[in-house]
Amino acid sequence: xxxxxxxxxxxxxxxxxxxxxxxxxxxxxxxxxxxxxxxxxxxxxxxxxxxxxxxxxxxxxxxxxxxxxxxxxxxxxxxxxxxxxxxxxxxxxxxxxxxxxxxxxxxxxxxxxxxxxxxxxxxxxxxxxxxxxxxxxxxxxxxxxxxxxxxxxxxxxxxxxxxxxxxxxxxxxxxxxxxxxxxxxxxxxxxxxxxxxxxxxxxxxxxxxxxxxxxxxxxxxxxxxxxxxxxxxxxxxxxxxxxxxxxxxxxxxxxxxxxxxxxxxxxxxxxxxxxxxxxxxxxxxxxxxxxxxxxxxxxx
Amino acid sequence: xxxxxxxxxxxxxxxxxxxxxxxxxxxxxxxxxxxxxxxxxxxxxxxxxxxxxxxxxxxxxxxxxxxxxxxxxxxxxxxxxxxxxxxxxxxxxxxxxxxxxxxxxxxxxxxxxxxxxxxxxxxxxxxxxxxxxxxxxxxxxxxxxxxxxxxxxxxxxxxxxxxxxxxxxxxxxxxxxxxxxxxxxxxxxxxxxxxxxxxxxxxxxxxxxxxxxxxxxxxxxxxxxxxxxxxxxxxxxxxxxxxxxxxxxxxxxxxxxxxxxxxxxxxxxxxxxxxxxxxxxxxxxxxxxxxxxxxxxxxx
Numbered sequence: 001x002x003x004x005x006x007x008x009x010x011x012x013x014x015x016x017x018x019x020x021x022x023x024x025x026x027x028x029x030x031x032x033x034x035x036x037x038x039x040x041x042x043x044x045x046x047x048x049x050x051x052x053x054x055x056x057x058x059x060x061x062x063x064x065x066x067x068x069x070x071x072x073x074x075x076x077x078x079x080x081x082x083x084x085x086x087x088x089x090x091x092x093x094x095x096x097x098x099x100x101x102x103x104x105x106x107x108x109x110x111x112x113x114x115x116x117x118x119x120x121x122x123x124x125x126x127x128x129x130x131x132x133x134x135x136x137x138x139x140x141x142x143x144x145x146x147x148x149x150x151x152x153x154x155x156x157x158x159x160x161x162x163x164x165x166x167x168x169x170x171x172x173x174x175x176x177x178x179x180x181x182x183x184x185x186x187x188x189x190x191x192x193x194x195x196x197x198x199x200x201x202x203x204x205x206x207x208x209x210x211x212x213x214x215x216x217x218x219x220x221x222x223x224x225x226x227x228x229x230x231x232x233x234x235x236x237x238x239x240x241x242x243x244x245x246x247x248x249x250x251x252x253x254x255x256x257x258x259x260x261x262x263x264x265x266x267x268x269x270x271x272x273x274x275x276x277x278x279x280x281x282x283x284x285x286x287x288x289x290x291x292x293x294x295x296x297x298x299x300x
Numbered sequence: 301x302x303x304x305x306x307x308x309x310x311x312x313x314x315x316x317x318x319x320x321x322x323x324x325x326x327x328x329x330x331x332x333x334x335x336x337x338x339x340x341x342x343x344x345x346x347x348x349x350x351x352x353x354x355x356x357x358x359x360x361x362x363x364x365x366x367x368x369x370x371x372x373x374x375x376x377x378x379x380x381x382x383x384x385x386x387x388x389x390x391x392x393x394x395x396x397x398x399x400x401x402x403x404x405x406x407x408x409x410x411x412x413x414x415x416x417x418x419x420x421x422x423x424x425x426x427x428x429x430x431x432x433x434x435x436x437x438x439x440x441x442x443x444x445x446x447x448x449x450x451x452x453x454x455x456x457x458x459x460x461x462x463x464x465x466x467x468x469x470x471x472x473x474x475x476x477x478x479x480x481x482x483x484x485x486x487x488x489x490x491x492x493x494x495x496x497x498x499x500x501x502x503x504x505x506x507x508x509x510x511x512x513x514x515x516x517x518x519x520x521x522x523x524x525x526x527x528x529x530x531x532x533x534x535x536x537x538x539x540x541x542x543x544x545x546x547x548x549x550x551x552x553x554x555x556x557x558x559x560x561x562x563x564x565x566x567x568x569x570x571x572x573x574x575x576x577x578x579x580x581x582x583x584x585x586x587x588x589x590x591x592x593x594x595x596x597x598x599x600x
Contacts, residue, residue, distance in 0.1 A: 087482055183389075185524070185525045203506065217597050218520040220520045223518065227483070257599070297517050298557075299557070299599065
């Protein structure tokens, strides 16, 4: 089944306690798309500037990612984000943000993208997500990500968007913020009243959980020591999860649980390198090897 | 197999955002012993004052807990702890501590306790744990708990104790403190160099993990919304875990993983009430029912 991702594309400058990298490929769309591409074809929508290297388009093509939805703005510059991670590799501070072409992003879906059956709206202005949904015809499953910023400054649009999506993916702190609840489970359940039929709560190094009216599924995170750069981990998780769901074409309990696990495992590879570096070294077989190991660690 | 617990016995006064209870039974030994008793007989060692109600001894007896190792100090008062939980039910502050008879606790094991095969040294002065080990003959498995206080004020004794135990149970923040590491997995592995053959890291609402030289096992926490009082959750977890291990009489991978799960599940009942209240309403069948539910939530 076709999986469509709409999200940001960025050139990141990242400093960790170990190393610093400048202008490396980042943004929710590349992380999501690459993570999802291990499970099937992906259509990517985003916006970049004239500084977009042709080699990235080619890299995506070879990976089964159709980036013809990537608008290249003549004379424009790609979105840039710069951040620094603290010693614990969890906390980070943003050093600089240059929205550039992302500031005026109005996604225009190519004709061939409008019948995508699986749609993921990565973290972005809820109004952008709504405009994408207006261009989509009869998707089987629409899932959105969101973050504290939109909860704070675009709550009305977010409420409208929540009524039009099947699922919402967000961090535990964001779930609590969105619902004014202090317990993660209670918060997730309360989000179901806002529209989504299911909620996936990302807990970083503590794993993730899926909650719908009648179902609760839990997955711990893969125990990773070698965290090189956590940027994009949440988008990679969502990409692995949605990629697997799209590959199965259903949302039964086994699919959901395996999707949570694949999301976790793909993200666990991603954080072992900067940008998409680690993804270029692995394939589906490598992910399945880690899955076998993970099953040994968790089955009872 | 016989399981011996040495720990504190307390009368707790606890305030949560919902309710307040005064002088209710608490302490590591009662929580651990009751949690373990769902899986087999338990021998309990501790100290209390003359204010110890005979009905508690009878309650333990009926539950298969031999409390003949509970020293009743004539003229003494039982240890008292008073604490207040914040809105999120995770953070708490200690309002008052009266060590009373616990301040001079020198465990003397009854003759019939000295051949216990499974021994758990609950959080307490490492010197107390060492004195217990001097009285034990040929235990199959000795596991200790510890906490930040002893890491800070009794590091030499703790180091000696760590060389004499098979396993260590502690919180993730304590694992990091003990090893000066920021990654939980790295910290746990480093503790193996200090003596224990395995480490169990408790992560509260995020579950637990087991690490030995060749094994890593993970379990998420049971998704609990109805947290009435988290006091004793860590001791209950350890009690369920050790109780199950003692009931199996081995430490193979299936036993360890089931033990982590049982620890998690028993603790998930415990926090649904004050003191041992919820435990009095459940039995092994009730725990196994929750286990079936938990398996549905986590298996893939």
